[in-house]
Amino acid sequence: MEGKQPAFDISAGPIPGELHLAAGQEAAGAGVCQHLRDDDTVTAPHRPHHVAIAKGVDLKRMTAEIFGRETGLGKGKGGHMHLFDPEVNFACSGIIAEGCPPAAGAALAAKKRNTDSVAVAYLGEGAIDQGAFLESLNFAAVRDLPVVFVIEDNDWAISMPKERVTDVEVGSDRADGFDMPGRRVDADDAVAVYDAAREAVGRARDRNGPTLLELQVHRRMGHFMGDPETYRPDEDQEAAAARDSIERLAEDLRAAGVDDARLSDLRADAEARVEEAIEWANEQPKPAPAAAHEDMWVNPGTGVTDSEPDFDLAGGDD
Amino acid sequence: MSETVDRERAIDRELTMSRAMVEAIATEMRDDEEVFYMGEDVADYGGIFDSTQGLREEFGYDRVMDVPISETAYLGAAVGAAQEGMRPIAELMFVDFFGVAMDQIYNQMAKNTYMSGGNVSVPMVLTAAVGGTYNDAAQHSQTLYGTFAHVPGMKVVVPSTAYEAKGLMHNAIRDDDPVVYMFHKRLMGIGWLPAPDGPKTPVPEEAYTIPFGSADVKREGADATIVTLGLHVHRALDAAESLSEAGIDAEVIDLRSLVPLDTDTIVESIEKTGALVVVDEDYRSYGVTGEIVASVADEALGALDAVERVAIPDVPIPYSRPLENEVVPDADDIEAAVTRTQ
Amino acid sequence: MAESDRVAVTLAEWPDDVDSDEGVVVNWFVREGGRADAGDSLCEVQIEKVSLDVYAPAAGRLTEVVVGEDGEFADGDTLAWMVPDGG
Numbered sequence: 001m002e003g004k005q006p007a008f009d010i011s012a013g014p015i016p017g018e019l020h021l022a023a024g025q026e027a028a029g030a031g032v033c034q035h036l037r038d039d040d041t042v043t044a045p046h047r048p049h050h051v052a053i054a055k056g057v058d059l060k061r062m063t064a065e066i067f068g069r070e071t072g073l074g075k076g077k078g079g080h081m082h083l084f085d086p087e088v089n090f091a092c093s094g095i096i097a098e099g100c101p102p103a104a105g106a107a108l109a110a111k112k113r114n115t116d117s118v119a120v121a122y123l124g125e126g127a128i129d130q131g132a133f134l135e136s137l138n139f140a141a142v143r144d145l146p147v148v149f150v151i152e153d154n155d156w157a158i159s160m161p162k163e164r165v166t167d168v169e170v171g172s173d174r175a176d177g178f179d180m181p182g183r184r185v186d187a188d189d190a191v192a193v194y195d196a197a198r199e200a201v202g203r204a205r206d207r208n209g210p211t212l213l214e215l216q217v218h219r220r221m222g223h224f225m226g227d228p229e230t231y232r233p234d235e236d237q238e239a240a241a242a243r244d245s246i247e248r249l250a251e252d253l254r255a256a257g258v259d260d261a262r263l264s265d266l267r268a269d270a271e272a273r274v275e276e277a278i279e280w281a282n283e284q285p286k287p288a289p290a291a292a293h294e295d296m297w298v299n300p301g302t303g304v305t306d307s308e309p310d311f312d313l314a315g316g317d318d
Numbered sequence: 319m320s321e322t323v324d325r326e327r328a329i330d331r332e333l334t335m336s337r338a339m340v341e342a343i344a345t346e347m348r349d350d351e352e353v354f355y356m357g358e359d360v361a362d363y364g365g366i367f368d369s370t371q372g373l374r375e376e377f378g379y380d381r382v383m384d385v386p387i388s389e390t391a392y393l394g395a396a397v398g399a400a401q402e403g404m405r406p407i408a409e410l411m412f413v414d415f416f417g418v419a420m421d422q423i424y425n426q427m428a429k430n431t432y433m434s435g436g437n438v439s440v441p442m443v444l445t446a447a448v449g450g451t452y453n454d455a456a457q458h459s460q461t462l463y464g465t466f467a468h469v470p471g472m473k474v475v476v477p478s479t480a481y482e483a484k485g486l487m488h489n490a491i492r493d494d495d496p497v498v499y500m501f502h503k504r505l506m507g508i509g510w511l512p513a514p515d516g517p518k519t520p521v522p523e524e525a526y527t528i529p530f531g532s533a534d535v536k537r538e539g540a541d542a543t544i545v546t547l548g549l550h551v552h553r554a555l556d557a558a559e560s561l562s563e564a565g566i567d568a569e570v571i572d573l574r575s576l577v578p579l580d581t582d583t584i585v586e587s588i589e590k591t592g593a594l595v596v597v598d599e600d601y602r603s604y605g606v607t608g609e610i611v612a613s614v615a616d617e618a619l620g621a622l623d624a625v626e627r628v629a630i631p632d633v634p635i636p637y638s639r640p641l642e643n644e645v646v647p648d649a650d651d652i653e654a655a656v657t658r659t660q
Numbered sequence: 661m662a663e664s665d666r667v668a669v670t671l672a673e674w675p676d677d678v679d680s681d682e683g684v685v686v687n688w689f690v691r692e693g694g695r696a697d698a699g700d701s702l703c704e705v706q707i708e709k710v711s712l713d714v715y716a717p718a719a720g721r722l723t724e725v726v727v728g729e730d731g732e733f734a735d736g737d738t739l740a741w742m743v744p745d746g747g
Contacts, residue, residue, distance in 0.1 A: 041402065075435030084434035091401070091430070091438070095421050101394020102426065108395055109402040112354070112380070119398070132421070135391035142386060295436035296471055301578035302529040303473070303489040303497075309526040313329055313481065313519065330694030334687050334704075509686050509706040518687060 014067045014282060015225075019080050022050040024188075024220030027245035028152045029054035031193025031215075032120060035201040041089040041106035041119040043099030046081045047152075048092035051122055057085040063277040069284035076287040077295065097127040100136035100149065107140065107147035107204070118204040119147040125214070126157025128171045137178040137212065146204035148197070149212045154219040159231035172214035182212040188245045191252060218243050329520040334507025336368035338480035338521045342487035343370070343407065345525050347377055350405065353491060356383040356392055357409030357445075366411060367447045367503050367511075389419035393444070397426045400442040405491060413446035413500060414460050427496045428471030441494040443487075444472075449502040449549055449599060450646055452511055456634035459642070461548065463598065464605030466498050467576040473497040473530050474576040478505065478551040481519045482574060485528030492527065502548045516552035531578030535587070539569035542656045543587040545610050546597035547573040550647065554597055557652035568595075568656055576606070581613045585621075588614055592623035593659035597652055602629040624659035628652055667717050669702055669740040671733075675710045683707035685731050685739060690722045696742070703739065720744035 022029075025047070033054035036042065044051045052062055058073065065072025066080045073083050081094035089106070093099050103121035110117040127133050128151060140147050151171045155162055168174065175182025181203070185196045193215055200211035218240035222229045229237065250263055300306065333341065347353045355370055361384040364371035374382040385392040389410065396408035410416055416423060423444065430438050450459030466474050473495055477483035483501065490497035505517040536551060537558050544554045551572045558568040569587050573580070588594055594614055598606040607627035614622060628647045636642055671683070687704045690696050696716040703714045716722075724741040727733045 041398070043398075073435070074433055074437070077435050078433035082429075082433040084430065084438045086434075086438055089402075091434075093426065095425055098394070098421060098426065101391050101422055102398030102401065104391065105395030105398020105400075105406075106402050107398075109399040109404045112399075112404065131418075132390045132394065135386075135388040136394070138386060139388055139391035139395060296432045297473070297495040298431060298436055298439040299494050301473070301531045303493040303495075303527065305489060305527040306529050308528065308532065309485065309522075311329060311522050311526070330690055330696070331700070332689050332691070507687055509684075509711055512686075 015080075016068045017079060019066070019225040020047040020223065021221045021225055022047045024240060024244065025152055025154060025217040026050045027188055027190040027193050028122070028150065028215045028217050031190045032148075032150055032197040032201070034194055035197050036120065037117070038088045039115070039117045041103060041117070042091075042122070043103045043119070044090070044092040044122040045096065045099060045124060045127065046092065046094045047124070048083065048122070049080070052083060052085070052090055052092070055090045056088045057083065057090050058087070059273060059277045060280045061085075063281035064284045067281045067284070068286065069281060070287040070291070071284045072281075075291065075295065097123055097130035097132035097136075099123070100133050101139070103149075104136045104140045104145055104147050107145035107210075108143065110146055111143075116205050116207070117146075118201055119145075120150055120201070121147065122150045122152060124157060125151055125153040125155070125162055125171050126160065126165065127151075128174055129166055134174075137174065137180065137210075140210040141178045141180045144209045146207060147210045148200045148204055149210065151212070151214040152217050153214055154217050155236075156219060156223070156232065158223045170214065172212050175212035178212075180210045180212060182214070184214040184216075186216050188216050188218055188243050188248070190245055190249050217245070220244070329522050331521060331523070332518050333480045333521040334513070335477065335480045335483045335501065335517045336371065336506040336508065338484040339369060339477075339487050339501060340371055340373060341521070342484040342525070343491070344373060344376060346488065346491045347373070347381060352403065353405040353407065354381045354383065355407045355409070356385050356396060358385060358387060358411045360384060360409060365409070367501070368506050368508050369409060369445060369447070369501065389415055390422055393419045394422035394426065396442050396444075397422060397430070397440055400440045400496075401430065401438055403441075405441050407443040407445060407491065410444065410446040412458050413448045413462050414457050416446070416462065416465075424469045424471070428469060431495065432471060439494045440496045443490045443497050443499055445499045445501065447503050448500045449504055450635055450642060451504055451549070453637055453639055453642055455637040459635040461500065461502075461600045463500065463547065463576055463600040464609075466500070467606065467609070471496070472577065474500065475530055475574060476500045476502075476547045476576060477574065478502075478548055478572050479517050479519045480521050482528055482534075484521055485526050486530075486574070488525050489527040489530060497530075500548070504549055514552045514556075516555065528574070530575045531580050532575060533580040533583040534572045534574055535569060535583065536572045537568070537570040539567040539591070541567045541591055542593040542595060542659050543569045543571060543584065543591045544595045544597060544652065544656065545571045545573065545584055547576070547606070548599060550597045550599055550652075553647070553649045554652050556649040557656065560649065560653055561656055564657070566656060566660055579609070579613065581617060584610065584614055585618045588618055589621045592621055593656070594622060594624065595626040595628060595652065595655045595659060597647055597655075598629040599646060600630060601632050602627060603632050605629065626655040626659055628655045666723065666741045666743050667720070668738040669714060669717065669722070669742055670736060670738055671705060671712065671714050674735040675707060675712065678708045678710055680708050681734055682732050683734075685727050685729055685733065686711070688725060688729055692722060692725050694722050696720070696722060705733070705739075714739060716742060718742060718744040
């Protein structure tokens with residue numbers, strides 16, 4: 001049957017497994033993370049790479065991790081869906097909505113410690129039906145936590161279009177059930193996202209509680225690398241390509257007087273950084289097989305002691 | 319006056335297991351502001367199985383947090399707070415409630431350290447009330463030792479006495495790794511669920527730590543080895559008393575820790591007795607009894623003359639008293655199993 | 661040591677919000693012959709649903725347990741005897 005074969009062999013090339021591509025969703029990463037500091041925590045789902053880059057995750061080590069190398073962020077043990085960069089408090093994970101409760105927890109820690117750091121949990125529009133998300137909204141609202149939940153609405157949950165699986169058309173309307181503000185940004189536009197995020201992040205930082213933000217983005221490619229997208233009408237794919245947020249931002253910059261040479265430089269700069277990261281990652285060693293048995297814990301199995309205390313216990317019934 | 323010289327070194331004060339557990343938590347909370355407790359009904363109620371009695375009175379509602387009935391959210395929040403360096407103790411009111419939140423437990427709490435190559439740690443304690451024997455039926459009587467021990471990434475401990483409850487709790491809180499601390503409801507010393515003789519023991523006033531991965535020989539013997547944990551340590555000791563009258567000398571080993579598991583102590587005992595009886599208040603198949611037998615067989619097959627597995631059969635735990643008594647092993651069941659090995 | 665040196669261990673105050681005249685000793689925390697400081701919790705009693713601690717009236721030695729675990733007692737009953745230090 002035509003279209004049933006993945007477009008290529010996922011085991012060829014430097015990436016050992018599947019990959020969920022974020023092309024087209026850049027505005028959601030850049031627009032929000034511009035307001036965040038290294039001590040602010042971000043959790044993201046299985047399609048996190050634009051968010052990771054915007055958050056300041058070490059690009060070389062992220063690439064090496066995606067390539068499964070020993071010097072990757074997780075020594076090759078986590079891979080593209082489980083990237084942890086504690087230097088900038090970024091983590092992503094592979095179960096839908098799973099990052100929402102830990103983001104609420106990071107916000108809880110900030111509140112307990114009386115700092116003004118905030119947490120942001122990214123999730124897809126397909127995740128707003130998941131218990132972990134709904135419970136996190138309640139938990140954040142009842143505890144008044146400095147967390148922003150950011151829904152990236154790219155219209156598709158693998159092959160499920162939104163209207164077939166979710167009762168509300170506007171995901172941020174879920175906030176109405178939870179005593180927190182909700183806002184949707186309808187345009188896939190980095191500046192519009194930036195403005196909405198300024199309000200939401202600001203609200204959290206000023207200790208005025210959580211916000212639910214929904215951002216329209218467009219998935220330029222399939223759900224995963226190699227997905228032939230037979231479920232997606234051609235017009236939908238073409239429309240997505242036409243609304244690319246990077247092109248849109250370039251137009252805005254031109255309108256503001258930035259010349260083409262400068263835009264060219266910016267692009268070249270970014271591409272060079274990526275090339276450099278790929279080149280570096282390609283040179284990194286693969287982990288030794290024996291390393292698979294390490295790093296389950298940071299302390300020894302015995303905990304903080306390996307010896308039995310020495311007490312004279314009087315009595316006892318045994 | 320001379321008699322006081324020895325007595326001063328000895329510890330006169332005994333505590334119930336719940337008080338010992340709470341004493342450890344309170345000490346750690348006094349020493350470190352970053353330690354906090356979260357669970358259902360833990361503040362004013364003091365925990366429905368007395369796990370937090372008196373803590374709210376001393377530390378307030380911010381550090382002893384009542385949470386909504388929302389295990390995924392608050393256990394996941396504990397993971398997030400722990401990754402920020404705090405030391406949360408999060409409670410499952412009944413271990414049976416793990417089902418609604420297992421993703422945060424086994425896919426986040428247990429795995430984040432490994433997936434990050436050791437760059438992130440999760441210094442939290444997950445406490446859980448376990449066990450039956452009081453007719454609370456299938457959804458509120460389980461221990462689930464096997465389930466938590468099976469999935470990699472969590473340290474799992476099961477105290478059987480007040481002395482161990484305190485030492486293991488101090489270690490669990492101070493450890494930078496995630497520890498599942500499973501406390502048996504009937505060992506706590508609660509008025510409406512009286513404990514047998516045994517769990518109430520002398521408890522030193524000062525803080526102390528007991529290592530994980532270390533089993534304790536509670537009773538020495540030469541004829542058979544009973545390996546067990548939790549409530550059944552005391553049932554095994556009762557059985558051993560009765561067996562000794564019949565001339566059978568049983569050794570009772572309290573595992574105390576499922577992960578890591580101390581097989582050395584068990585193997586040493588088997589090399590002496592040759593007869594292995596494993597007693598577990600969890601389901602028979604694919605669990606603790608099978609694991610212990612296999613571990614011994616791996617290391618000392620030649621020393622094994624007899625094997626008995628005493629566990630809850632592979633059925634949901636029934637409600638009515640004669641039915642529950644049938645499925646949960648008692649001292650008579652243990653005695654019969656040991657006798658069969660001789 | 662003379663008998664008159666010993667001090668009774670009793671429940672300080674019967675709770676207001678119970679109807680019953682009787683309580684049960686649930687747990688002893690010090691055995692006969694054991695030492696305790698003033699204010700240490702010696703035992704836990706239960707009166708209906710209310711759980712209360714009974715405290716050592718002085719620092720000293722618990723010489724006799726009068727009402728054992730699961731034993732019943734009424735308001736004012738002596739639960740145990742203590743001999744204070746320096747007596």
